[in-house]
Amino acid sequence: MPLVHVAIVGAGIIGLATALELRSRGATITLIDPAPGLGASHAAAGMLAPSAETTWGQGKLNALLSASARAYPEFIDAVQLASGVRPAFIQNSxxxxxxxxxxxxxxxxxxxxxxxxxxxxxxxxxxxxxxxxxxxxxxxxxxxxxxDDHQVDPRSLITILLEALKENLLVEPVAGLLRVGERTIGVRTGSGTNIHADQVLLATGMGQIPGVPRLPIxxxxxxxxxxxxxxxxxxxxxxxxxxxxxxxxxxxxxxxxxxxxxxxxxxxxxxxxxxxxxxxxxxxxxxxxxxxxxxxxxxxxxxxxxxTFDDIPLLGRLDEGLVISTGYSRHGVLLTPLGARLGAQLLLGEPFDAQLAGIVDPHRLSSQDFGIARTHL
Ligand SMILES: Cc1cc2nc3c(=O)[nH]c(=O)nc-3n(C[C@H](O)[C@H](O)[C@H](O)COP(=O)(O)OP(=O)(O)OC[C@H]3O[C@@H](n4cnc5c(N)ncnc54)[C@H](O)[C@@H]3O)c2cc1C
Structure with a gap:
């Protein structure tokens, strides 16, 4: 199989964890962020509370929270295996x-x-x-x-991930997407460097890329x-x-x-x-x-x-070369294992859990909410 190169815009907890997952699946990655780890992920308490955060009328969100909480111990083990350091994950209820x-x-x-x-x-x-x-x-x-509601220190997790991925990190903003017709083929950085990639992941949280229409977040x-x-x-x-x-x-x-x-x-x-x-x-x-x-x-x-309007992330493909993984609302740390795995599977064209992917699919929003081409969806 040819080596797939993925450019990841945003090194918050979602971009970093997806990068690690991609690397473990054999992809090469470039992470680009002017302030790695200092967005929402820097503030988060790190509660992994699918039960305490259960909400009436939010069955789909509850299903995501429970699925990701179940995946947490394995995710922590994978981070430890890749980095040699164990994140501060405490099962204290x-x-x-x-x-x-x-x-x-x-x-x-x-x-x-x-x-x-x-x-x-x-x-x-x-x-x-x-x-x-x-x-x-x-x-x-x-x-x-x-x-079953536990906690992780997001800062410990981010420090470990940044250290493990430092060879792949560019500390500067992304100023635009490179596109050919309706396909994204890479990114242009703030200093004017063009980075060509087979796939691009936008994991920018609240961040905005100039020229890309604002996502509904x-x-x-x-x-x-x-x-x-x-x-x-x-x-x-x-x-x-x-x-x-x-x-x-x-x-x-x-x-x-x-x-x-x-x-x-x-x-x-x-x-x-x-x-x-x-x-x-x-x-x-x-x-x-x-x-x-x-x-x-x-x-x-x-x-x-x-x-997002329904507190559920936007994770899905926008064109043949572009996937978004953002809008994690108040549950981004808990949803990290699920978001990283599903994001990597979508980017690499691997089989994925269609039920969970359907819940986070950005196309649940109306077409006016996206200005990026969606022809190939
Ligand atoms: C006070 C508070 C408490 C929270 N507590 C919890 C909790 O207990 N449990 C839980 O599960 N969740 C919690 N959350 C939610 C959680 O923090 C977020 O859902 C999660 O951090 C989102 O991660 P992210 O990687 O998508 O975004 P971010 O961490 O914001 O990362 C986005 C990154 O993109 C970068 N970026 C933006 N624009 C560009 C650009 N143009 N070019 C390159 N890079 C760019 C930014 O610099 C940033 O580093 C909390 C949030 C807050 C604010």
């Missing part, structure tokens, strides 16, 4: 907690849905939850344990904090997701005693950190886990989640 009686309704709705899908969850009284996590507030109104900004607690006496062992005054907040404990505290959700187009959102997150986190006030601040940032 998740507690979803209702702060007060008024929040119990949302918790009961979630549990009903989880039950109807046969997800393995365990209802807990407030006292039982506190027995598992003594740092929880004394007056919480109830909880559910999601034993909107920015949903999130503030997120990283705080430092004690490694010897960790504040939490499980990931804790809370519903406080019907607003979500989460705390994700890492092995070094630090915690990720997130995240807000706003669509005001402002990329800066909003202090009102940070204040609400801190107040709600304190309501659930009062000891959070004894930690110190490591970082607070905001990033945009590249979001």
């Amino acid at each position: 998740t507690l979803v907690v209702a702060a007060q009686p008024a929040d119990r309704e949302a918790l009961v709705e979630l549990i009903d849905l989880q039950d109807s899908l046969g997800l393995p969850v365990k209802r807990l009284l407030g006292t039982e939850a506190r027995a598992l996590e003594p740092a929880l507030a004394a007056n919480i109104a109830g909880a559910v344990l999601c034993p 909107r920015p949903v900004y999130g503030e997120i904090l990283r705080v430092q607690g004690s490694a010897e006496h960790p504040l939490l062992r499980h990931t804790v997701r809370g519903i406080v005054h019907r607003r979500p907040v989460y705390l994700v404990p890492r092995a070094d005693g630090s915690l990720v505290l997130g995240a807000s959700s706003r669509e005001d187009g402002d990329a800066r950190v909003n202090l009102g959102e940070v204040t609400t997150l801190l107040e709600n986190a304190r309501r659930l886990v009062p000891g959070i006030v004894d930690t110190t601040l490591n970082e607070v940032i905001a990033r945009a989640r590249p979001t």
Whole structure:
């Protein structure tokens, strides 16, 4: 079989993981990104929570989340095999907690849905939850344990992938696509270099390529904090997701005693950190886990989640030489194994799971949403 060369635009978690998958299948790759790993993937908490994030009316998305969660252990092993380093993947389960009686309704709705899908969850009284996590507030109104919802540190994953792929990385923007008729044949970089490729993958998250019509993705900004607690006496062992005054907040404990505290959700187009959102997150986190006030601040940032109208990614072929893999919304880290495998299969013309591919197919959008030629689809 001739060697296939793939140009990958965007070295976020999706572009990087797809690159590794392609390389393991024998393709050669060129990754191009002016700020590798510093987009949405740099902010993400890394919750792998198909159960806690189950949503009514989102059966297709739920199916994707579960499929990708099942693939995670194998994906982590593959990254370790390729790089010699194991990413910080922790199977520590998740507690979803209702702060007060008024929040119990949302918790009961979630549990009903989880039950109807046969997800393995365990209802807990407030006292039982506190027995598992003594740092929880004394007056919480109830909880559910999601034993299969785990976490990975996306920054550890990205650092390992970038190191493993550094020989294939160009640190500059892509300024346009090279096209012959209706087929994409490569990319032009910001410095004017033409890179010819058998296939091009656009994994640009919110990023825009000049001359390529805007994809139907909107920015949903999130503030997120990283705080430092004690490694010897960790504040939490499980990931804790809370519903406080019907607003979500989460705390994700890492092995070094630090915690990720997130995240807000706003669509005001402002990329800066909003202090009102940070204040609400801190107040709600304190309501659930009062000891959070004894930690110190490591970082607070905001990033945009590249979001589609149905929260489902856009992953599919746009012309004979062009595939897109973007719009991973709030689930991109969880969906990485699935997105990387399916993306690589589509790019290399290998057999793929048609049911999952049908869910993410960009052609579920109306034809006006795409300006790129779609003649060969
Ligand atoms: C606050 C927050 C918390 C989150 N928490 C979670 C979580 O717990 N679990 C989860 O599953 N998901 C989470 N997410 C969602 C997740 O972060 C995203 O879905 C995921 O990171 C998307 O990855 P990506 O590679 O598609 O995009 P990105 O990481 O944004 O990468 C896109 C890359 O493309 C590059 N690029 C853009 N334009 C160009 C160009 N013209 N030329 C070359 N390169 C270009 C950018 O520089 C960037 O590096 C969270 C998101 C946020 C904001």
